Amino acid sequence: MSNPAARVVGLTKTYGTGEARIVALDDVDLELAAGEFTAVMGPSGSGKSTLMHCCAALDTADEGSVFVGDQDLTKLKDKELTRLRRDQIGFVFQSYNLVPTLTAQENIVLPLAIAGRKPDAAWYDEVIATVGLGDRLTHKPNELSGGQQQRVAVARALVSRPTIVFADEPTGNLDSRSGAEVLELLRSSVSDHGQTVVMVTHDPVAASYTDRVVFLADGRIVDEVRAPDRDQVLEIMARMTAVADGV
């Protein structure tokens, strides 16, 4: 296996103080291999979102280190973090988060435009082709369906060829067919182009598209499955729930 696209070492993150203190992440170690599609799963409050936010330079760690490529995020200043997010990280959010004043096309190239770079023409064409929006590219987000909007968001995340793409419940707001299209898109970016993708989800179907599922509970990694299928994931989740319920 090549160098990991990202890794966390001894990552700890707490919120609040005193009685209200919540440990979101408790000494987590994780490597995210390059060219792999990883799902992070776990019940609500397990720390999966926090883990992703820390990896994506959106949140800071209390203890431990976060590396994207060779860079230790905990040692970077805001300006450098901004540049890192711009050049090395792609995002897909649950609620699409497109800029309403820009067309689909403009939204897709936005990260490159902000950086003042031109998209690599061949790669751009390929991304556009896989997104499959066709003539809707010049439409504004409010003229697109949820699935179309989310595919635009995925294209936006892919177009700058980031080191790693983070997707936070990307299918949470979509019906199953639109969701499947988005997941296919993410899957093919990994299989066909070697993109690294990390996805937070609690949908076992979504998880079944990935190469590896990491299970979190109470801020720790409790289990891991490679090449999961839906039933396997369901079974682990059921077990975790049972543990949590003390049965």
Add this chain to the structure above:
Amino acid sequence: MLKATIKSLLGRKLRLLMSTFAIVLGVAFVGGSLIFSDTLGRSFTALFASTVGDVVVRPAGAGAGLGASTVTIPASVVDDLESVPGAARVDGNVTAFGVYVVDKDNKVVGGQGPPAIGGNYSDAPAGHDLPGLALTEGRPPRGPDEVVFDAKTAQRSGYFIGEKVHIVTSSDQALLTPKLVGILDFPEGGSLNGATFAAFDTSTAQDLFLEGEDAFTDIWVTADDGVSQTELRDAVSERLPDGTEAVTGDTAADEAASDLLEAISFLRTFLLIFAGISLVVGAFLIVNTFSILVAQRSRELALLRALGASKRQVTRSVLVEAFLVGVVGSTLGLGLGVLLAMGIRALFANFGLDLTGQALIFAPRTVLACYVVGVLVTMAAAWLPARRTTRIAPVQALRDDIALPETSIHRRLLLGLVGIGVGAAAMGAGLFTDVPRGGWVLGLGILVVLLGVTAVSPVVSRPFLAAAQGTYRRVFGTVGNLAGQNSLRNPRRTTATASALMIGLALACTMAILGDSAKASVDEAVEENFVGDYVVSSVFGEPFSPTIATKMAEVEGIDRVVRQRWAQAERDGDFFGIAGIDPADTEFLGIRMVQGTLADFTDGSVLVDEGWAEDEGLSVGDTYTVEKTPKGELELRVAGIYAENPVIFFPTVTTLETLKQQGYPTSDNALILDAGPDTVGLQGRLDAVVKDLPIVTVKDQAAFADEQRAPIDQLVLMIFALLGLALVIAVLGIVNTLALSVIERTREVGLLRAIGLSRGQLRLMITLESVVIAVLGAVLGVVLGICFGIAMMYAVRDEGLEVISLPWAQLAVFLAASVVVGVLAAVFPSRRAGRLDVLRAIATE
């Protein structure tokens, strides 16, 4: 429901702050203007109460308003009156104007506006047992070389007791250098409101100002205890010689106060107009803020509807919120208004009208007006968008984006166009026809036009905003594109915000055009009519000593000195000016006769200009009766009618001797010097004559034109200063809109930051949006201002202002300044946006 409203209100402190802020500003301007205006109304009555005796004896028919005169009352009258029953004491006063104190840097103290008074020292009390101006330091003046000053003059001039001071008069002794021996002040408070007062002992004052005559300009009679002013006046009247009259102190004070009030009445009107402007601009700010706020709350309101609240309950909830905010805002605004009034008072002190000693008047009307304005405007501003909110289907509360139903843009366009048409018609009526209260009609017309333009601006601004977006995209790339798109996102909001700036700038441009045109007219008049080589005149338009003309005539290289004297007279209750010249100088002055001949212009005759002759129905040979001069009625024979001539500042001209006979002082107002061929070093020799007399200057044509332009510049500058405050409201309006927009777009800002927009780029984006708003407002304002300015100049073209001149450089500066305004307005909102926590911003609903 009420509880929910208050909870929601308190739950969003920033929102509360922003909306309150808008009201505070609007109300503060209304309150400040009213308070200052009231203060202006009352302070003068108070002032004059302590500067008159119980009964004042004065030359008959003098009244107030005619200015200085040489008519006097013999000293023997004082002795006669001492035996009047009820008179405690009788004191003669000598009062002269144009007695300037010059400070140690050879600069005149005061000068503009309030008079510079000279006179005799007297320890007489003022009417109603008020102490009046009394000696508080040093001793009374004795002999020709001692003087006392009022405390403020002493302080402003920097002289101390025991020092030699420098005084310039308009009498034969142009320069005096007595020793300061005492200080006068009001022991129980009071102020001369910026006037200066220098007092000598009585015989010195008579020597200086009354050509040595043992006489007085007026007499104070102080009443015994228990004797009223009216009783004393009647008793005094019986003993008076012909040509004098007695009035009660109250009457004299009222007369003086109402004269002064009339002179400054334009200031009050001006302030009230300004309050109106502030109110309109403030209302814009409030309406705009509330539209945004209610729009932002539409989801919450729709949720309330989904939970079963009726339309009426939702509307009421918004109105209650508006009421509470309105009350709080009005109260704070009233407080700020007091501070503002103090600011205006300080500003006026700089212009010579020193009211710092007067308490501010806080009338109940002011309080009422502030609350009515603040609360009603706020509630109206909240009601409009609240009504729209109730039209949202409750189910939409559960969706992501809520679009408020908007009134049809076509209806708005139509309404706006009708407004512009009606307003323009009203302006036309006010300017060109004889409708009653033309000024109000004109003002109302301007207001309606402004509102109309505001209504249509979302439509007419579209091309501008689109062009701005295109330019931004080319110059600033993606960040520019985003900024441009944001300003296009809600054109109504953008243009409503820009409107506040538009109003301020439209008025500023109008003033700039009026000022520039007036200056151009002055230049033209000076160029066409300047005769001779130099003009000698007082910096303040006040008379100066006749000895200056005599000395100027002796200067080597000067061939001729022409004197002009200006006098005030009254006819049919209106004051008008008479110019006095030597008949020998008429040809030199270029007076062109239309009727009659200059040979008939002798003492006791008058020349009138064409316009005046037409207005008064005069022709050659008529007798023109002037009802009031210092010596009462004056009959003048009309010797001729001349073509209007800007060198002569007044419509009627008589001889120097006629004015002197009628009791006007023999001081000059302007001299015109004609130089021989050799002018080398002449200006220096002329300046040497007036070196110690800083009230007088010697000017060639260019300098004279400059001096004539100066007061116009000053007036325009003063108006700019006040409009500057309207500009401040406009800037705050932009800040408000931007800050609220940033809040509204928190999630979007978070997203942009998450995908790599740097803080600098984010700030640039918001600044660019701000600049678009500001420049849009400026462009609309300048265009409107040019229309208003030209319309007004067109209306007054008959009154000597024929040149319409557009100050392009100044207009360009306005536009450039608007860019700066935009940048400044963006400072706070963009900093705020930059500080947003990316993660939390994205999570914001």
